[in-house]
Amino acid sequence: MPLHEIFVGLGVFVASVVFVREARRRGALNEQSLVAVTGALVGGAIGMRLAGWLETLDLKDLWLYGSRSILGGLTGAYVGVLVAKKIIGYRERTGDLFAPAVALGMAVGRIGCHLTEAPGRPTDLPWGVHAPATTPECPGCMAGQAMHPSFIYEIIFQLAAFAVLMWARRRLTQPGELFTLYLAGYAAFRFLVEFTRANETLWLGLTGPQWFLTAGLPLLALRLAYGWRRGYYDPLFPRKVMT
Template sequence: MSGAVLHTIFDILAWLGAAAAVWWLSRRRLEFPAQSFQLPYIAALMFGAGLGAYLFGSANLWLSGQSGIARSVEGALAGGIVAIELYKWSAGITVRTGARFALPLALGIAIGRLGCYFAGLDDFTYGTPTALPFGHDFGDGVPRHPVQLYESTAMAVFALLYVLAVLNRNAFMVTNGFYLVLACYGAQRFLWEFLKPYGPLIGPFTLFHLLSLSILLYAAFMLAMAPKARPVHERAAA
């Protein structure tokens, strides 16, 4: 089976995993802001995420001396954040609306990155050469850092911690989960970027270094400004 087919399969599994996370959270009957379920909100999110995915993915490809069009999950994150913040500002929404996306996002990335790993060299998400024993040969005879697995593992660990927090009714984790998953993603992605063959943009830093840092700083600001978390309550059964 080709790498492209495997990538597509894991993309589908990532969406299914995210959907399963949404279903599981709904079974826990947690209270999430109603605005995040409204159609204009979802439309803004999808538009921003799609635009960011292709804009940043393609820009990184060009900065690395390659031609073509590419997608980026980090670009999708950044685009989605900007689009939603602009939408909330225009609609006068002041409540924080991202809480319900924390687990689907972490689980989706954890699964999706496995597809990047199996896609091999064509996916351009592999790491730089390494002499470490767990280096992986993606088909060109050069052992490389399997950075896709590093990222998948980091996000899977976050997903597990989040599930435990939900089961233990951890109000801070549930209320601020979206910003916590962004902080986790931004920090680990910033580190892994040093192990990727992407072209630098400023000094030793790539476009995704700067994007990771921006996401991390955004998450840190939102966490610092977070109101005191109230006890987690379940929605009344319909």
């Protein structure tokens, strides 16, 4: 089994363990929540491979390149959960159960990306890394250039996000807000880190993931503003009372 797939599998396993522990802590470990997990896994797998295939538009590459699209996987997992819950008539929100699990699972999965994919764009920064000349789709690797360790950046972000989510989970009482904060944070981070990634730019110097996020970020900002106005985040960011 390729090294990348091994770490993706480990990431899914770690995420599943965190999900079960969090669901048990919240008293939400039941058949319905497990169906939601199944929906997330199936939807995530389909989303990753479908989004990756759209980058090549070659049917024979559907399996080969599909696993590279994390944004497609997250979108597919979200849709998969919604569909699974709709089928069984489950109305409880499950996003807060998934948030810490996804963050830690992504951190583990990105280790495989760092070990097998083009690290990032060339850089003169002292922490630039070199990858083997045999790394696929990496001209800089063949030239021996130092490159941004973009996947290391993401591993650090996901570990920090996991720590923050574990701290915030007992403080936020409004259902769904933990998941909203994670999505907004990751979307903003991913847009910025794309400037160091080796992904091909499409238009105006932006990559495919950045154009995808261009539509999502304003919606997430509006959602955060909605929660802020209603005081959902006061337990984390107390407002100063004017006297």
